[in-house]
Amino acid sequence: MSSRGDGTHRPATRVVTGGRSGDFADHVVNPPVWRASTHLYDDCASLREGPKANADGRFFYGRRGAPTQWALCEALTELEAGAAGTVLYPSGLAAIVGSLMAVLRSGDVLLVADNAYDPTRNTAMGLLKQFGVEHRFFDPLDLDAYRTAFCDRTRAVMLEVPGSLTMEVCDIPQLAAIARERGVVSLIDNTWATALGFPALERGCDIAITALTKHVGGHSDLMxxxxxxxxRWYRRLRITAQQLGHVVSPDDAALALRGLRTMPLRLERETASALAIAEWLDQRDDVAHVLCPMLPGSPGHALWQRDFTGACGLFSFVIAGRDDAARCRLVDRLELFGIGYSWGGFESLALPFDVEPVRTKMAWPKDGWGLEDRHAVRLSIGLEDTDDLIADLARGFAAMDGG
Structure with a gap:
């Protein structure tokens, strides 16, 4: 079995064949789990040459990985059109922090989309600030304001699509083009759609970041x-990750590879189920807004159709005219939806959220919404039967008003 990295195969085929070349999986279907901290050399001459060959596939020391990790990197690189390589990190947040630290230096300015993942915001306001990096939040839906946010010290732009929790779809190709015109690096958290649903580098971004904890792992059992x-940026990412001591275990890499093989099927099923549930919610009088890019007529739907080739099961809805206690009664009544953070696993989850504390530039409730339209729930749709999930939600809505 040899993997094809020339783009001749479609994504679903590359998901199956990626990372199965050469020593990664010689005469077996799955690359073995290489648990190895120490790599051995034949002699002193090869020992001295080892540090110079800083590339996947070249043994040196366990911190640079071994065949299990290299196989995962190869498979992920083949899915991301335009990528020269992929670096692994011990969590999605570590990937965000490591990528930003590879790009930024003291005195630089980082522009952060106001609807980015809350830990991304906290990194800008905390760790990066401690290292002398200034952050500025911007509304990714306001291109004019975005253009004026740049200055001579702006070094990078951190994007995310859709927006965390509130699911806004922004014009990533345009945002990335504006950054590139100014010589600014654009990074994107592309966890929601993955490279299968949104080819971030082809859309103009310089660095595509994914939390493999979510769809790639797919089973809620790895970080x-x-x-x-x-x-250019792959080499910088690699060196910075090594200097930070980032490494992932071969056992987790094997789990991620296993999850990757079925990711297209899971995403297709979750997306179809999520759209059906979003349509059901959209017909309810006790739902004020459904925040789902795949839903026809929803804000950002046209951009999603233009730029995306897929989606996932994550979206949100806003309850109409009820307080937090009512929202909690709804969520607490659910049986098939677990209550918890994260998403992208095979199981469905519900998460009540309040967005005001994690917005700086974007108003919430949004313009044109009633002031009471602030109590929201994020749903991560898993692989359960769609009708069973709808029935579970119906019981939750009945409990919301004491039924």
Whole structure:
């Protein structure tokens, strides 16, 4: 079995064949789990040459990985059109932090989309600030304001699509083009759609970041992140990750590879189920807004149709005219939906959220919404039967008003 990295195969085929070349899986279907901290050399001459060959596939020391990790990197790189390589991190947040630290220096300015993942915001306001990096939040839906946010010290832009929790779809190709015109690096958290649903580098971004904890793992049993980039930024990402001591276990890499093989099927099923549930919610009088890019007529749907080739089961809805106690009665009544953070596993989850504390530039409730339209729930749709999930939600809504 040899993997094809020339793009001749479609994504679903590359998901199956990626990372199965050469020593990664010689005469077996799945790359073995290489648990190895120490790599051995034949002699002193090869020992001295080892540090110079800083590339996947070249043994040196366990911190640079071994065949199990290299196989996962190869498979992920083949899915990200335009990537020269992929770096693994012990969590999705570690991938975000490691990527930003590879790009930024003291005195630089980082622009952060206001609807980015809350830990991304906290990194800008905390760790990066401690290292002398200034952050500025911007509304990714306001291109004019975005253009004026740049200055001579702006070094990078951190994007995310859709927006965390509130699911806004922004014009990533345009945002990335504006950054590139100014010589600014664009990074994107592309966890929601993955490279299968949104080819981030082809859309103009320089670094594509994914929390493998979510769809790639697919079973809620591992923590991992990845960043893919073209040659220039891949080398910087790799060196920075090594200097930070980032490494993932071969056992987790094997789990991620296993999850990757079925990811297209899971995403297709979850997306279809999520759209059906979103349509059901959209017909309810006790739902004020459904925040789902795949839903026709929803904000951002046209951009999603233009730029995306897929989606996933994650979306949100806003309850109409009820307080937090009513929202909690709804969520607490659910039986098939677990209550918890994260998403992208085979099981469905519900998460009540309040967005005001994690927005700086974007108003919430949004313009044109009633002031009471602030109590929201995020749903991660898994692989359960769609009708069973709808029935479970119906019981939750009945309990919301004491039924």
């Amino acid at each position: 991992m992140g990845a960043a893919s980039a073209g040659e």
